[in-house]
Amino acid sequence: MKLSAFAIVASLVVALGLLVGPIFLSDYGRYILSMWIVMSIAAIGLNLTLGYAGQVSLAQGAFMGVGAYVSALMTIHGWPLPVAMLTSALVCLVLGWMLGYPALRVQHHYLAFVTLAFASLAFLIFRNEEWITGGVDGLANIPRPYFLWMATDGSLAFYYYCLGVLGLIALGYYGLVRSPWGRAFLALRENPVRAMSLGIDTRRYILVAFAIGSALGGVAGSLFAPLVQFVEPPAFAVDLSLKLLLMVIVGGSGFYFGPFLGALIAVLLPEWLRFTQGYYLMLYAFFVMLLLVISPSGILGIADKWITDRKTRVASAARAATASAFEETKQ
Amino acid sequence: MSKVLEVSNIQKRFGGIYAVNGVSFDVHEGEILGIIGPNGCGKSTLFNCILGQLQPTEGEVKLDGKVVTGLRPCDLNRLGVSRTFQLLQVFPQLTVRENLILAAQEHKGNMATRLIGKRDAGLTGDADQMIGFFKLAHLADERAGGLSYGQQKLLDAAMAFMSGPRLVLLDEPAGGVNLTMLENLKERLQAINKEQGATFVVIEHNMDFVMSLCTRVLVLAEGKVLAEGLPAEIRANPKVIEAYLGH
Ligand SMILES: Nc1ncnc2c1ncn2[C@@H]1O[C@H](COP(=O)(O)OP(=O)(O)OP(=O)(O)O)[C@@H](O)[C@H]1O
Numbered sequence: 001m002k003l004s005a006f007a008i009v010a011s012l013v014v015a016l017g018l019l020v021g022p023i024f025l026s027d028y029g030r031y032i033l034s035m036w037i038v039m040s041i042a043a044i045g046l047n048l049t050l051g052y053a054g055q056v057s058l059a060q061g062a063f064m065g066v067g068a069y070v071s072a073l074m075t076i077h078g079w080p081l082p083v084a085m086l087t088s089a090l091v092c093l094v095l096g097w098m099l100g101y102p103a104l105r106v107q108h109h110y111l112a113f114v115t116l117a118f119a120s121l122a123f124l125i126f127r128n129e130e131w132i133t134g135g136v137d138g139l140a141n142i143p144r145p146y147f148l149w150m151a152t153d154g155s156l157a158f159y160y161y162c163l164g165v166l167g168l169i170a171l172g173y174y175g176l177v178r179s180p181w182g183r184a185f186l187a188l189r190e191n192p193v194r195a196m197s198l199g200i201d202t203r204r205y206i207l208v209a210f211a212i213g214s215a216l217g218g219v220a221g222s223l224f225a226p227l228v229q230f231v232e233p234p235a236f237a238v239d240l241s242l243k244l245l246l247m248v249i250v251g252g253s254g255f256y257f258g259p260f261l262g263a264l265i266a267v268l269l270p271e272w273l274r275f276t277q278g279y280y281l282m283l284y285a286f287f288v289m290l291l292l293v294i295s296p297s298g299i300l301g302i303a304d305k306w307i308t309d310r311k312t313r314v315a316s317a318a319r320a321a322t323a324s325a326f327e328e329t330k331q
Numbered sequence: 332m333s334k335v336l337e338v339s340n341i342q343k344r345f346g347g348i349y350a351v352n353g354v355s356f357d358v359h360e361g362e363i364l365g366i367i368g369p370n371g372c373g374k375s376t377l378f379n380c381i382l383g384q385l386q387p388t389e390g391e392v393k394l395d396g397k398v399v400t401g402l403r404p405c406d407l408n409r410l411g412v413s414r415t416f417q418l419l420q421v422f423p424q425l426t427v428r429e430n431l432i433l434a435a436q437e438h439k440g441n442m443a444t445r446l447i448g449k450r451d452a453g454l455t456g457d458a459d460q461m462i463g464f465f466k467l468a469h470l471a472d473e474r475a476g477g478l479s480y481g482q483q484k485l486l487d488a489a490m491a492f493m494s495g496p497r498l499v500l501l502d503e504p505a506g507g508v509n510l511t512m513l514e515n516l517k518e519r520l521q522a523i524n525k526e527q528g529a530t531f532v533v534i535e536h537n538m539d540f541v542m543s544l545c546t547r548v549l550v551l552a553e554g555k556v557l558a559e560g561l562p563a564e565i566r567a568n569p570k571v572i573e574a575y576l577g578h
């Protein structure tokens with residue numbers, strides 16, 4: 001049980017760091033951490049759809065875009081952010097549910113293409129439907145929200161606002177993956193035929209996996225808008241979806257902490273590698289290739305393997321000990 | 332005795348060949364029906380047609396007198412029909428206990444209670460009882476992928492019983508299971524058959540197992556029913572001996 005004690009201590013240290021650390025950071029540092037939170041939320045959504053339920057999606061960036069536009073438009077017109085956030089989530093929930101239908105017919109790379117087409121379509125709408133999205137000029141002057149009576153205009157206040165949202169989502173996400181739904185998602189990913197024969201309505205679970213994952217993309221977008229205070233189409237082009245996919249895979253797809261870790265790497269690495277100037281992307285690409293060769297299940301896949309090996313070693317040592325004790329009693 | 336399952340004139344064509352070519356039979360409440368026949372005679376395909384994994388080219392399946400052809404496997408399972416596949420189909424990442432809970436969780440509550448309710452859907456007790464029956468207690472918390480082939484095979488069968496089904500179709504449950512476990516499996520099947528009144532259809536190549544377990548045997552050959560009768564009759568049937576049992 002040393003391992004779980006370690007996990008608890010580590011979580012406490014991280015939680016404390018997230019609460020206290022930003023006080024000592026610059027505005028820019030807080031901005032980066034807030035961006036990590038936003039990307040984590042979107043990646044959590046994709047981890048549910050892809051990592052747990054096994055449904056490939058290249059449209060998570062598009063859902064972030066939808067959430068960002070919905071919440072930008074609403075808050076500019078005076079609606080409070082929580083209302084805008086729920087609306088974004090709801091809109092994306094419905095869109096995600098609809099995007100789930102193709103997944104009932106096609107899977108794997110075909111599904112990737114279907115969702116990619118959806119992402120391109122969303123981008124075209126952001127860019128061309130000027131009357132609502134502002135077209136290439138985007139939407140500016142997006143206000144920061146109030147928390148009760150307190151404005152969150154400052155970088156620290158808004159960071160805590162984001163952290164609060166992440167905390168709630170992390171709890172819900174934990175509950176979901178630990179619930180029978182989480183188990184059904186995994187069964188759906190691993191062996192849909194067997195899952196069906198055990199009464200698991202795979203169609204329904206595919207649709208909810210898409211809907212929930214997309215809704216979280218919408219929530220991420222609705223925090224992105226007040227964070228950057230400006231939304232424009234290129235922010236939600238197809239490469240955002242690809243980046244989110246990489247975050248999930250690099251962190252460890254199908255692991256609870258995968259999206260947090262993947263988003264951390266994707267958001268912080270460019271900052272740390274700033275000194276390499278133009279080489280950052282090349283280094284990142286190289287790192288991803290290396291990682292996936294070593295461990296296709298991402299960084300947490302390596303950790304998981306290490307823990308399993310350790311358990312196996314302990315277990316076989318115990319078995320050997322019983323066996324030798326048995327030998328001794330025979331003599 | 333009432334008919335639980337009525338299979339009439341099932342045909343399944345793959346390209347040019349008929350894997351199943353007009354099979355009809357009834358399964359009566361409480362019986363253990365064995366299905367035997369040479370490799371490739373269409374036994375597994377027949378199961379898949381009955382349970383919705385495949386759509387039959389022709390024919391009809393009735394459960395309790397109601398037509399169920401075209402229902403999805405999950406709907407059939409909710410109606411109390413469960414199965415195993417010929418190839419092992421456990422979930423290797425899940426522990427033994429979790430595999431068993433998974434096998435029954437959709438029979439408890441609804442989508443909402445499965446989301447906000449308990450992780451085990453209240454099934455830990457049932458799962459542990461099943462684990463005990465199949466003598467897997469020392470492995471309850473191991474990942475299923477780490478078990479031996481025979482142990483996984485038993486888990487696979489145990490999963491089919493978790494939801495308390497009334498009709499269970501088993502595709503070669505004895506393959507790879509050692510002799511003592513085989514006895515245990517047979518006792519388990521008979522006990523579930525007696526105590527819970529569950530009806531079984533069992534595909535199996537192990538003749539001793541079939542003949543001692545089943546109350547009636549159906550013989551398939553080349554996609555058709557070759558013979559049907561009590562185990563002793565089947566053993567003595569010259570056509571069956573020629574086509575399958577040998578001398
Ligand atoms: N999906 C498929 N596509 C094409 N042909 C198939 C398919 N499934 C089965 N067949 C063919 O149908 C025939 C019957 O196969 P089936 O698996 O039902 O036999 P079986 O009686 O279960 O044999 P065994 O005892 O070896 O398990 C075989 O000739 C097989 O090649």
Ligand SMILES: [Mg+2]
Nearest residue numbers: 374375376417
């Ligand atoms: Mg077969």
